[in-house]
Amino acid sequence: MRWSRLFIPTLREAPADAEVVSHKFLLRAGYVRQLAAGFYCYLYLAKRSLLKIERIVREEMDAIGAQEIYTPEVHPAELWQKSGRWEVMGDDLFRLKDRWGRSLCLGMTEEEVMTWIAQGELRSYKQLPQIWYQIQPKFRDELRPKSGLMRVRRFTMKDSYTFDIDRAGLDAAYDKHYGAYCRIFNRCGLEFLPVEAHSGAMGGSESHEFMVPAEAGEDWVIECAASGYRASLEKAVTRAREPETPDPEGTGSPEAFHTPGRKTIEEVAEFDGSPATAHIKTLVLVAQGKPLMALLRGDHSLSETKLQTAVGTDDVRPAHAHEIGEWLGAAAGSLGPVGVANMRILADAALEGRRNMIAGANKDNYHLRNVTPGRDFEARFADIREAEDGDTDIASGEPVRRRKAIEVGHIFKLGRKYAEALGLRVLDKNGKEVTPIMGSYGIGLERVLTGAIEQNHDDRGMALPVSIAPFETVVTPVNVKNEEQRKAAETVYQALRNEGVDVLYDDRLERAGVKFKDAELIGIPFRVTVGKRIADGAVDLSERATGESVGVKLEEVASVLRRRIEAAGPRA
């Protein structure tokens, strides 16, 4: 394509609204323009890149036997009412009414519709397994769209759904997707981590998220480089750092001491010279209407999702101040488990075996010394702690690292929830009606692009992987008014096209500096510069990511470049 005829509105300065790197560059490089909060127009370059990502996704999905279909983005409310998600999704679901007053919604995922199709058509186990997928816009009325294409209200999702007769079939479908996702993200040039994910308080089974480590990410992953252990923060199980000082010896019973005005662990610890690790942090919650006490080591944080899993419900909220006073006779800041009989007590596993700790006395401005779990109070132990830097891996004993990441994909063993809700049944080989078991799997295409930019950029712009860059190379004549250079550039352009290279020809009547800056901004992986050296029959071939540049003979540049592009891996 000839740049002079394209619409690539680059900006010297980033619009003030953009904060994260990928957002700034997407705007500056003329990839996108924002229509409204969470809604973006994809201009030529973004669309080209997204199409390449889409092609990679399609190839890998087809390769595992998935069949591409397409369903409407608008769904009748009844389907969502049947699955229960009409209520569950609350304000996240875009809802609308048609002219007859019928309720509709915009699809955020398609479990209902896919299951509806299956329910209407699948009759026999012989028709299973099935893998159906599509690539289409999804809508979520996000509370707070942000960070450019990271969190938006309309995005492109590859979503697939599998139907199997039994657990083993689902496992196989899941494994196929796991493999396909790894190949997809590898081909897109991303550094990614598949992590075990939390599968929800209500009975989901296995689930993995595909995380792209990046500063702009909104999720956290825990990773142990030594053992290869990795999990989402919600799910990660690690060994806590040892307490700073050993627990005091002795078998003394709990003994109150005055802690005037000291409420936080930090304040009490400083007051009596003890480390935070010697304290018991006491939280009062309400689970399904009933009070619940959660205990943690003083320096640890509660993981809400782990707590939900431990108590078997996601209906958990912090207790109000008046409830705490009523139940325990003291205010937050002086709470503890000793003598508490009117609520369940759940203690984090890191408290098990500890002795002579410090806890609140349930009397304002007093704490207790010599509190020993199991002796001075009864509690159920469970892992309810959020993993953190400084923890060690259970298996290897090596340290773990906590990293920010972007979730680009999620695979999920759904079970029979939707099949049951929508009445999907087939006959098994014994002629008996059974409910197929489902899986669902998603990839956010814009997040693949965003992640690639976050991972591959410098202060001058993007440096996209060759597989998903809008063009593989750019041919830049330094001076188009110089007839020799212009002709040579034209020759190179045609030669590259003949070689099957996806090439952008910067034939604009601009000075060299402007063209170089633009090419670097928009992130084209290779550049062929046609300048003065053409007098010796040579051009320069430079690589965006490394900045390396080599002289190449004019007649060889096409084949050299093709080899270098192929060396970068399979293309879209």
Add this chain to the structure above:
RNA sequence: CGGGGCGUGGCGCAGUCCGGUAGCGCGCCUGCUUUGGGAGCAGGAAGCCGGGGGUUCGAAUCCCUCCGCCCCGACCA
């Protein structure tokens, strides 16, 4: 929804306190010069100062109100 910030040519900003002819840099258009890292000179176009209402002789500026956008929080594939 709670907290914070911002809406002024395409982009970045000043002007707003303290009312008095709307400015700067970049970009854009024309011409000449220049041409391997965002050129120089000259000339030019482009703004209901987010919308509505009010105060005033006079409002970008003061008051009321609505809208939009960004950030933090709660929430969430």
